Amino acid sequence: MRAFAAILSLLVLIAGVFFVYQYFNVRLGLVAVDPTYATGVVPELLQYLLFAGIAIVVLVALLIYSTLTMRSAARRIAYQISKDISLTKEQFRRFYELSPVPYLLINKHGQMQRPNKAFLRLVGVAEDELRKKDIFTLLSVPDNPEKLAMYREQARRHVAIEQKEVQITRVSGEHRWVLLSIEDLASPGGGEHLSLVTMVDIHEQKELERIKTEFLSLASHQLRAPLANLKWYIDFLLTRRADDINEEVTGYLHKMYQRNEDMIDLVNTLLNMSRVEMGRVKVQKEDTDVITLTKSVIEELAPAAAGKELHIVQETDEALTFNTDGRLMRIVLQNLLSNAIRYTNTGGTVTVRVHGSGSKLTLEVQDTGVGIPPEEQGKIFAKLYRASNAQAMEANGNGIGLYMCKALVEGMGGTISFNSVIGKGTTFTVELVT
Amino acid sequence: MQGKTILIVDDDTAFSEMLSEVLTEDGARVVVEHDGVVGLDQAMQSKPDLIMLDVMMPRMSGVQALEKIRASDWGKEVPVLMLTNMNEPEESAKDREAGHPTECLLKTDWTLDQISTHVKELLAENTQS
Numbered sequence: 001m002r003a004f005a006a007i008l009s010l011l012v013l014i015a016g017v018f019f020v021y022q023y024f025n026v027r028l029g030l031v032a033v034d035p036t037y038a039t040g041v042v043p044e045l046l047q048y049l050l051f052a053g054i055a056i057v058v059l060v061a062l063l064i065y066s067t068l069t070m071r072s073a074a075r076r077i078a079y080q081i082s083k084d085i086s087l088t089k090e091q092f093r094r095f096y097e098l099s100p101v102p103y104l105l106i107n108k109h110g111q112m113q114r115p116n117k118a119f120l121r122l123v124g125v126a127e128d129e130l131r132k133k134d135i136f137t138l139l140s141v142p143d144n145p146e147k148l149a150m151y152r153e154q155a156r157r158h159v160a161i162e163q164k165e166v167q168i169t170r171v172s173g174e175h176r177w178v179l180l181s182i183e184d185l186a187s188p189g190g191g192e193h194l195s196l197v198t199m200v201d202i203h204e205q206k207e208l209e210r211i212k213t214e215f216l217s218l219a220s221h222q223l224r225a226p227l228a229n230l231k232w233y234i235d236f237l238l239t240r241r242a243d244d245i246n247e248e249v250t251g252y253l254h255k256m257y258q259r260n261e262d263m264i265d266l267v268n269t270l271l272n273m274s275r276v277e278m279g280r281v282k283v284q285k286e287d288t289d290v291i292t293l294t295k296s297v298i299e300e301l302a303p304a305a306a307g308k309e310l311h312i313v314q315e316t317d318e319a320l321t322f323n324t325d326g327r328l329m330r331i332v333l334q335n336l337l338s339n340a341i342r343y344t345n346t347g348g349t350v351t352v353r354v355h356g357s358g359s360k361l362t363l364e365v366q367d368t369g370v371g372i373p374p375e376e377q378g379k380i381f382a383k384l385y386r387a388s389n390a391q392a393m394e395a396n397g398n399g400i401g402l403y404m405c406k407a408l409v410e411g412m413g414g415t416i417s418f419n420s421v422i423g424k425g426t427t428f429t430v431e432l433v434t
Numbered sequence: 435m436q437g438k439t440i441l442i443v444d445d446d447t448a449f450s451e452m453l454s455e456v457l458t459e460d461g462a463r464v465v466v467e468h469d470g471v472v473g474l475d476q477a478m479q480s481k482p483d484l485i486m487l488d489v490m491m492p493r494m495s496g497v498q499a500l501e502k503i504r505a506s507d508w509g510k511e512v513p514v515l516m517l518t519n520m521n522e523p524e525e526s527a528k529d530r531e532a533g534h535p536t537e538c539l540l541k542t543d544w545t546l547d548q549i550s551t552h553v554k555e556l557l558a559e560n561t562q563s
Binding site for chain 2: 217220221224225227228229231232233235236239240264267268303304306307
């Protein structure tokens with residue numbers, strides 16, 4: 001191209017100079033022969049015009065040359081860029097296709113496009129069968145169908161969906177648990193507005209979780225049944241046959257009752273601990289009615305408080321919805337309240353406060369109990385630790401409660417602290433964030 | 435509790451017999467059934483003043499029995515205490531609430547006196563309402 005441009009420009013240059021020169025030469029010749037030929041035209045002026053003419057020709061030639069060569073350079077660069085883009089596109093396509101994570105593109109109506117190999121494997125189909133179908137017809141949220149409608153709506157409005165647990169129905173009819181994420185793919189320069197769907201197969205984990213939960217339910221149920229029986233047999237003898245038994249027997253029966261209560265407590269804690277283990281794996285925050293939750297925990301523990309003639313005071317906001325994990329919050333509250341009841345003497349008061357402001361929720365459980373000795377306060381959250389005065393007061397208690405509370409609260413991104421004065425009481429404060 | 439009828443439906447014989455003994459001593463007329471299906475029949479026939487239902491029973495669960503009771507004309511308002519050894523408030527709360535029991539009690543949480551008092555209160559409330 002450059003050679004052609006050079007030759008062309010040179011030709012233009014030579015031809016141009018030649019003709020310009022000839023033209024002016026002829027005119028100069030005519031003037032020389034007949035001075036009256038070109039009156040008013042000074043010969044010097046003609047000379048200047050000659051030079052100007054030549055200069056213009058040279059410029060034109062240069063212009064032709066540079067235009068031609070620039071266009072070719074531009075074309076070469078454009079070609080190179082398009083080759084690079086094709087290469088990158090090709091690489092990307094391969095990443096997308098070969099990714100072990102199921103990928104899919106959908107439009108705002110949920111219509112499926114470009115499922116990658118992993119996705120096709122997940123669903124168990126060939127590509128053709130999926131085209132244009134609505135992805136949400138394959139998904140379900142057991143126990144919570146409204147959630148699916150919500151996700152559908154979010155996808156329609158291009159609102160990102162991050163790692164939600166849903167089930168996908170395979171072509172075989174089997175359901176598998178997956179972690180669904182939908183990310184908007186902005187499309188500058190027109191073209192259909194698509195979103196990227198990713199699904200991580202978490203079926204095995206969920207199944208394991210389910211098996212664990214079922215086992216624990218069954219185990220706790222089976223363990224509790226005989227414990228409940230024993231509790232009432234001993235209770236019966238102590239309260240309704242007291243006249244038939246002597247002091248020595250009564251004494252032993254009391255001890256038996258106590259050990260039985262310890263076992264009941266242990267089963268409760270075992271169950272809770274295992275829930276904590278699972279809670280550590282995944283904190284699920286949702287908008288929760290924390291006031292109703294608090295009320296229900298207080299109700300649950302009301303009999304225990306009544307048994308010691310304790311007064312439970314509830315100081316909470318009228319109504320409050322907070323984004324947090326309700327199950328875990330319940331366990332923490334149960335623990336703190338149960339401790340407060342346990343370590344407060346007859347006739348005392350336990351106050352439960354729940355207040356929220358913005359992204360912070362504050363829970364307080366205050367008792368008029370025995371308090372925690374200052375030298376032991378640093379260890380109170382340690383596993384299996386029980387303060388000396390607590391042990392003296394109640395043989396019950398296994399030292400796991402506060403350890404668990406701390407783990408749960410911190411797992412939710414919150415903090416737990418306390419204030420305690422011996423003989424006056426203790427206040428535990430939990431601060432949760434959304 | 436004099437003159438009141440209480441129906442206990444629980445496959446745990448030791449538990450239900452003990453509960454029956456205590457409530458009888460307190461003056462109620464107690465009937466005990468160990469099977470959900472039979473228990474349901476008994477409830478419909480004798481229309482007790484209070485029912486205590488165990489949640490997990492072989493042939494028919496307490497929840498199912500309760501739903502049937504609530505579906506009947508008589509059974510809509512009768513006080514029903516669900517008894518259980520399982521304590522999964524989050525997981526099975528929805529199921530248990532299906533029949534609108536008056537209350538769900540964890541067996542190991544209650545002493546005999548506490549349960550007796552609670553039953554007395556419920557029966558008294560019901561008479562007034």
